[in-house]
Amino acid sequence: KNQVEQSPQSLIILEGKNCTLQCNYTVSPFSNLRWYKQDTGRGPVSLTIMTFSENTKSNGRYTATLDADTKQSSLHITASQLSDSASYICVVKGYSTLTFGKGTMLLVSP
């Protein structure tokens, strides 16, 4: 069964600190992996997409990594800001399926 597990479930960090969110998956065959950011009361918005051949991709202060061998991805946030407080959702695409993780709730505290 296709599964996507995210950790931690929730996280509180101080403004300006870095953090890393994890996503482990068992989706096969693998097509791509996408990280979404969902602000409270809003729909998810795509941050970045990782394909099989990509190891690292950055989008401003967000850097995603992918290890297709171990089926793990991480999202690293550098110099966190209050506006980074949100839920971060990992979504893995198989051939004709999308499997969602349950998300990591990040709170950046002043």
Place this chain on the structure above:
Amino acid sequence: DVKVTQSSRYLVKRTGEKVFLECVQDMDHENMFWYRQDPGLGLRLIYFSYDVKMKEKGDIPEGYSVSREKKERFSLILESASTNQTSMYLCASSLKLSSGRVSYEQYFGPGTRLTVT
């Protein structure tokens, strides 16, 4: 910019009522989706549609139906609302690529928070 709009941000209905949730996208996307999102469970797919008048069940279709009469509009219907359908409902749309029906980046609407009392 892709825009996905949902008819209501907040909705309160009584048990047994028929509920319509409307979603409209303005980017000529083939695929449209309805999800519900609950704490601790994440996003779960209710139904999706890959063309006008076409629909497929997602993971949790029980108690729901959908309608897609026009390409830009996808409606979710709760025939007889129940308290366990209290949830956040998210609509999404995407282009359809050649490799399979579920395709590329999904663009989400702002969500409808439905409370059934």
